[in-house]
Amino acid sequence: MARVRYGARTEAEITASRTAHSQLPDIWSTGVTAVWESDPDTVAAVLPPPLKPTGRPLVRANISKVDLPGYPLGAGSVAVAAEHDGIDGWYPLVMPMTHERALIGGREVFGEPKKLGEVTVERDGLVVRAALARHQIAFVEVRGAVSGDLPLPEPTRKTDFYFKFLPAVDGSGFDADPVLVHCVRNEKVRRLERITGDVVLRESMYDPVADLPVRRLVEITIGEKTTDQRGRVAERVSAQALLPYLHQRYDDPQQALDGPPEGSV
Numbered sequence: 712m713a714r715v716r717y718g719a720r721t722e723a724e725i726t727a728s729r730t731a732h733s734q735l736p737d738i739w740s741t742g743v744t745a746v747w748e749s750d751p752d753t754v755a756a757v758l759p760p761p762l763k764p765t766g767r768p769l770v771r772a773n774i775s776k777v778d779l780p781g782y783p784l785g786a787g788s789v790a791v792a793a794e795h796d797g798i799d800g801w802y803p804l805v806m807p808m809t810h811e812r813a814l815i816g817g818r819e820v821f822g823e824p825k826k827l828g829e830v831t832v833e834r835d836g837l838v839v840r841a842a843l844a845r846h847q848i849a850f851v852e853v854r855g856a857v858s859g860d861l862p863l864p865e866p867t868r869k870t871d872f873y874f875k876f877l878p879a880v881d882g883s884g885f886d887a888d889p890v891l892v893h894c895v896r897n898e899k900v901r902r903l904e905r906i907t908g909d910v911v912l913r914e915s916m917y918d919p920v921a922d923l924p925v926r927r928l929v930e931i932t933i934g935e936k937t938t939d940q941r942g943r944v945a946e947r948v949s950a951q952a953l954l955p956y957l958h959q960r961y962d963d964p965q966q967a968l969d970g971p972p973e974g975s976v
Contacts, residue, residue, distance in 0.1 A: 739935055741776050745928070748767060753922060757802075759955075760953075785831070789851060790803040801870070803824055824960055826962075828843060857906055874948065890944045891944070892944060895940065897939050
């Protein structure tokens with residue numbers, strides 16, 4: 712009988728897949744990072760408990776092209792500074808990806824707020840433009856010119872915070888208690904340059920990062936880096952406390968409560 716591709720994989724195939732995943736080479740990306748100070752009350756308002764604000768109301772936009780073998784990937788995020796259990800990190804609000812493969816793994820494994828979108832990183836000599844777009848709206852755009860080299864930082868460890876959950880089958884709450892995930896990334900940088908420019912935030916009902924205005928621009932850089940990542944469940948969180956923030960994950964807040972179409976079987 713010909714192989715049934717939807718059939719069960721053998722234990723040897725599963726083991727080989729895990730082994731190949733654990734031996735991935737360094738994958739380098741070229742990306743623009745912009746960091747700015749926003750309104751403290753606004754940054755605090757987007758943080759679900761138990762996340763807390765840090766000493767500075769920072770917002771960070773990452774916009775990158777990733778050199779994946781076989782096809783390039785556009786990847787981005789907009790995140791706010793946050794703290795949990797004595798650890799400073801970042802809480803991403805939206806993470807546009809240009810390919811479904813990158814989107815699904817991050818959402819299902821770590822609880823990352825990934826959505827399909829358009830990611831642009833362009834450089835013409837010293838002039839740089841980078842943007843994140845969805846629904847034909849470039850809701851974040853970084854524009855400027857390279858103004859000099861920066862010293863390469865030592866390899867660093869960075870933490871992102873995610874909430875992993877599944878809306879309940881009956882449309883009320885969650886199927887199980889949500890979990891707060893600490894995703895730790897070890898980052899190496901091989902090139903880093905300063906950009907003199909600005910950050911433009913455009914109104915979008917789907918990605919309302921314009922609510923996090925640029926009060927003071929901290930830095931804009933362009934660089935080449937590689938990272939690995941490991942996640943762990945830090946704690947189970949209150950479903951009742953997280954429910955008011957459920958809409959952050961969806962373009963339409965009612966999407967999380969969608970039931971099956973009438974007459975479906």
